Amino acid sequence: MSVIDSDGLLEVRGLRTVFDTRAGRVCAVDGVDVSVRRGECLGVVGESGSGKSVTFASVMGLIKAPGHIDAGDICFDGQNLRQLSVKQMRAIRGRDIAMTMQDALTALNPALTVGEQLAEMMIAHDQSLPRNKRERRRLVEQKSVDILQLVGIPSAKSRLQQYPHEFSGGMRQRIMIAISLASHPRLLIADEPTTALDVTIQAQVLELISDLRAKLGMSVVLITHDLGVVSEHCDRVMVMYAGQVVEEGPTESVIRNPQHPYTRGLLGSIPRISKRGEPIQPIDGQVPDLIDLPAQCRFYSRCQQRSDACLKYIQMTTLSQDRKVRCVLAEETAHD
Amino acid sequence: MTESQSPLLSLDQLSKTYIGRRSLVERLMRVPPTNVQAVNQVSFDIRRGETLGLIGESGCGKSTLGRSILRLHEPSSGKVVYDGQDITGLNPQDMKTMRRRMQIIFQDPYASLNPRRSVVELVGLPLKLHGLAKNDAEVREKVAYIIERVGLKANQMDRYPHQFSGGQRQRIGIARALVSHPEFIVCDEPVSALDVSIQAQIIQLLQELKQEMGLTYLFISHDISVIGYLSDRVAVMYLGDLVELGPVESVLNNPRHPYTQSLMSAAPDVDQPGKRDRVQLTGDLPSPMNPPSGCKFHTRCPVAIDRCKTEVPVIESVGEGHQARCHRLGEQISVLNLSA
Ligand SMILES: Nc1ncnc2c1ncn2[C@@H]1O[C@H](COP(=O)(O)OP(=O)(O)OP(=O)(O)O)[C@@H](O)[C@H]1O
Ligand SMILES: Nc1ncnc2c1ncn2[C@@H]1O[C@H](COP(=O)(O)OP(=O)(O)OP(=O)(O)O)[C@@H](O)[C@H]1O
Ligand SMILES: [Mg+2]
Ligand SMILES: [Mg+2]
Numbered sequence: 001m002s003v004i005d006s007d008g009l010l011e012v013r014g015l016r017t018v019f020d021t022r023a024g025r026v027c028a029v030d031g032v033d034v035s036v037r038r039g040e041c042l043g044v045v046g047e048s049g050s051g052k053s054v055t056f057a058s059v060m061g062l063i064k065a066p067g068h069i070d071a072g073d074i075c076f077d078g079q080n081l082r083q084l085s086v087k088q089m090r091a092i093r094g095r096d097i098a099m100t101m102q103d104a105l106t107a108l109n110p111a112l113t114v115g116e117q118l119a120e121m122m123i124a125h126d127q128s129l130p131r132n133k134r135e136r137r138r139l140v141e142q143k144s145v146d147i148l149q150l151v152g153i154p155s156a157k158s159r160l161q162q163y164p165h166e167f168s169g170g171m172r173q174r175i176m177i178a179i180s181l182a183s184h185p186r187l188l189i190a191d192e193p194t195t196a197l198d199v200t201i202q203a204q205v206l207e208l209i210s211d212l213r214a215k216l217g218m219s220v221v222l223i224t225h226d227l228g229v230v231s232e233h234c235d236r237v238m239v240m241y242a243g244q245v246v247e248e249g250p251t252e253s254v255i256r257n258p259q260h261p262y263t264r265g266l267l268g269s270i271p272r273i274s275k276r277g278e279p280i281q282p283i284d285g286q287v288p289d290l291i292d293l294p295a296q297c298r299f300y301s302r303c304q305q306r307s308d309a310c311l312k313y314i315q316m317t318t319l320s321q322d323r324k325v326r327c328v329l330a331e332e333t334a335h336d
Numbered sequence: 337m338t339e340s341q342s343p344l345l346s347l348d349q350l351s352k353t354y355i356g357r358r359s360l361v362e363r364l365m366r367v368p369p370t371n372v373q374a375v376n377q378v379s380f381d382i383r384r385g386e387t388l389g390l391i392g393e394s395g396c397g398k399s400t401l402g403r404s405i406l407r408l409h410e411p412s413s414g415k416v417v418y419d420g421q422d423i424t425g426l427n428p429q430d431m432k433t434m435r436r437r438m439q440i441i442f443q444d445p446y447a448s449l450n451p452r453r454s455v456v457e458l459v460g461l462p463l464k465l466h467g468l469a470k471n472d473a474e475v476r477e478k479v480a481y482i483i484e485r486v487g488l489k490a491n492q493m494d495r496y497p498h499q500f501s502g503g504q505r506q507r508i509g510i511a512r513a514l515v516s517h518p519e520f521i522v523c524d525e526p527v528s529a530l531d532v533s534i535q536a537q538i539i540q541l542l543q544e545l546k547q548e549m550g551l552t553y554l555f556i557s558h559d560i561s562v563i564g565y566l567s568d569r570v571a572v573m574y575l576g577d578l579v580e581l582g583p584v585e586s587v588l589n590n591p592r593h594p595y596t597q598s599l600m601s602a603a604p605d606v607d608q609p610g611k612r613d614r615v616q617l618t619g620d621l622p623s624p625m626n627p628p629s630g631c632k633f634h635t636r637c638p639v640a641i642d643r644c645k646t647e648v649p650v651i652e653s654v655g656e657g658h659q660a661r662c663h664r665l666g667e668q669i670s671v672l673n674l675s676a
Contacts, residue, residue, distance in 0.1 A: 048531045199602040225532055
C-alpha cells in the first residue's frame with residue numbers, strides 16, 4: 001500500500017471502477033488518486049461522463065452491478081474502506097461520510113415525510129439517543145427542527161410533516177443537505193448540489209455549505225461543472241477527463257495558470273460578459289468512448305497541441321508539491 | 337445594433353394562464369381549479385436582427401412566453417404582432433405558413449427529437465410541411481446542406497437520435513429549425529443541458545448562423561454569462577412578470593430592479609471570485625399558483641416597504657430604452673449598498 005499523507009482525511013490511490021456492459025467493459029474511472037485534507041473544500045470539475053460521480057460513489061461503496069471496483073485503495077482517516085464489511089461500511093456512510101446526490105428529487109423518498117427521513121437517519125447513526133421511545137421521539141424531533149433551521153427552512157416544525165414534492169427545488173436541495181448533515185459527518189460529498197437551481201438559490205445553498213464547513217470543521221468535496229462556483233468556494237480543484245485526473249492544484253493557480261490543454265480549453269469556452277464581441281474558443285470534437293481506450297492521451301483527438309509524443313500512456317507529472325498535470329508537454333519541461 | 341424601422345415582433349400585454357385539471361370528484365365537490373398565471377401581461381418589441389436575451393428563475397415563465405409567441409401554447413390574452421400582422425387571430429392554415437418564418441430550438445436535446453425518426457426525416461419534415469422541396473431527392477439535398485452547415489456530416493443523415501451525443505442532438509435541433517429559412521428563432525435554453533466545452537461550440541454556431549442568415553433571436557437562458565455574452569438587449573422576468581428590460585450594458589452594469597441586482601450579484605465569476613458585495617436573497621421562489629400580493633417580489637426583496645405588499649408597481653422608463661418595475665426606482669435604491 002502507498003504511503004498515506006498524514007493530514008489527509010480521505011486518500012484514494014489508483015482507483016479503477018468498471019462497468020461490464022453489452023458493448024464491452026466501460027472503464028469509468030481509471031487510476032484516479034484523490035486527497036481531501038481536513039477542513040478543506042476540494043472542487044471536482046470535468047466533462048459530463050468523465051467519472052466524477054462514479055469516483056465518489058466508489059468511495060461511498062455505492063457501486064452496484066454491472067459495475068465494480070477493480071483496483072485501488074480508499075483510505076478514510078487511516079482506515080482502508082475496501083477491507084470493511086458491508087455492515088461496517090454502512091456505519092461509516094452517513095456517520096462519517098455523507099453524499100448528496102446529483103438529483104435531489106429522486107434521492108428523497110417521495111412516500112415519507114421529511115421529518116420521517118431525518119428521524120430515520122438520526123436513529124440509524126446516533127447511539128447516544130435515549131432508549132425510551134417517547135423521550136427519543138421528542139429529542140429526534142427537536143434535533144430535526146434545529147437542523148432544518150440550520151439549513152434555512154422557515155417554520156421548520158410544521159415543515160417536518162410535509163412530503164418532498166411540497167418543497168421547491170432549492171428547498172429540496174437544502175433538505176438533502178440537512179439529512180446528510182444530521183449525523184455530523186466529517187466529510188460531505190456534494191454532487192452537483194446546485195446544477196438544477198437558479199443563481200440566487202444556488203448562492204444560498206453554497207453559502208450554507210461554506211458556513212457549515214466553518215462551523216462543524218468538516219471537509220467538503222464539491223462536484224460541479226461550474227468553474228465560477230469552484231473559483232468562489234474551493235481551496236483546491238481536480239479536473240477530470242475521460243476517467244482520469246488531468247490536472248490538480250490550488251484553485252487560483254489552476255484557474256490563473258492552467259497547464260493541461262483541456263483545462264485551458266474549458267476556461268476558454270466559458271462565455272464571459274467582459275468578452276462580449278470577442279469570439280469564444282470552443283473545444284472542437286467530443287469525448288472518446290470509454291470502452292477499449294488505447295494507451296495514449298485521452299484528450300488527443302481534441303487537442304490543439306497534439307503530437308506523436310502523445311500516443312503513449314501519459315503519466316501524471318508533479319510540477320510542484322501541490323500542482324500536478326497529465327500532459328507530455330509538462331513531462332518534457334519537468335525533465336529539462 | 338443599428339436602429340431599424342419597425343420591430344419584427346411586438347408583444348402587447350401577452351398573458352398565458354394554465355388551467356389546472358380537476359378530478360371528477362373535485363369537480364363534483366366544486367373545488368375551484370388551481371390556475372397558474374405563467375405569463376402576465378408582457379409587452380416588448382424585438383427588432384430585426386437583434387438578439388433579445390430573456391432571463392429569470394426556473395419556473396418564472398420563460399418557456400411559456402417563448403411558446404406562446406409561436407402559438408405552440410395558445411395565449412390566454414394579448415397580442416403577438418409579427419412583421420406588422422397580428423398573428424394571434426390567424427387561422428391554422430395561415431399560422432402554418434407563418435411558422436415557416438418563426439422557429440424554435442428546444443431546451444432539452446434528449447426529449448425534443450422523436451427517437452423513431454432518422455435525422456433526414458426529422459430535419460426534412462419542415463420542408464415537406466411547407467412544400468419547400470419537390471421530391472425526396474431535393475429533401476435529402478437540402479438536409480445534407482443544412483446538417484453540414486451545423487457541423488454534422490451528410491452521411492450521418494440516416495442515423496437516429498440515440499446514435500448522437502447531446503451536443504450533436506442539439507445541432508440536429510438547430511438544423512431542423514433552420515432548414516425552412518426562418519427569420520426569427522426562439523432559442524429556449526439551447527445550451528443548458530450541454531457540457532461547458534460543447535456549449536461554446538453551439539453558442540459560436542448560433543452566432544455565425546445569425547450573421548450569415550440575418551436571423552433575429554429571442555434567447556432564453558438562466559445563465560447571465562451566456563445572456564450577457566450574446567444579447568443586444570435583456571429582458572428579466574420574475575414569476576410571470578416582465579420586471580426589467582434594456583440594453584445589455586445598462587441592465588448588467590446598472591440593474592435597477594432589486595431582483596436583477598441580486599441576480600447579478602449572485603452569479604459566480606471565474607475571474608473575480610468574491611469580488612462583489614453579495615446580496616443574499618432569503619426565502620424561496622413563491623408558488624405561481626398563489627403569487628404574493630402587490631409587487632410579487634416583495635416576499636424576497638431586501639428593500640421592500642409596506643407599499644410593495646399591497647400596490648402592484650407599473651413598468652416605467654429609467655433611461656434610454658431601459659425600463660423597470662419597482663416602487664422605489666425614484667430613490668435610486670440598490671440592494672448592493674445594503675451591506676455598506
Ligand atoms: N450503471 C452504469 N453502467 C454503465 N456505465 C455507467 C454506469 N454508470 C456510469 N457509467 C459510465 O461511467 C462514466 C462516468 O460516469 P459519471 O456518472 O461518473 O460521470 P460524471 O463525471 O459524474 O458526469 P456528469 O457531469 O454528467 O454527472 C460514464 O461514461 C457513464 O456512461
Ligand atoms: N403545460 C403546463 N401545464 C400547467 N402548468 C404549466 C405547464 N407548463 C408550465 N407550467 C407552469 O408554468 C410556470 C412557468 O413554466 P415555464 O416552463 O414557462 O418556466 P421556465 O421559466 O421556462 O422555467 P425553466 O427555467 O425551469 O425552464 C411554472 O410554474 C410551471 O409549473
Ligand atoms: Mg455526475
Ligand atoms: Mg423553460
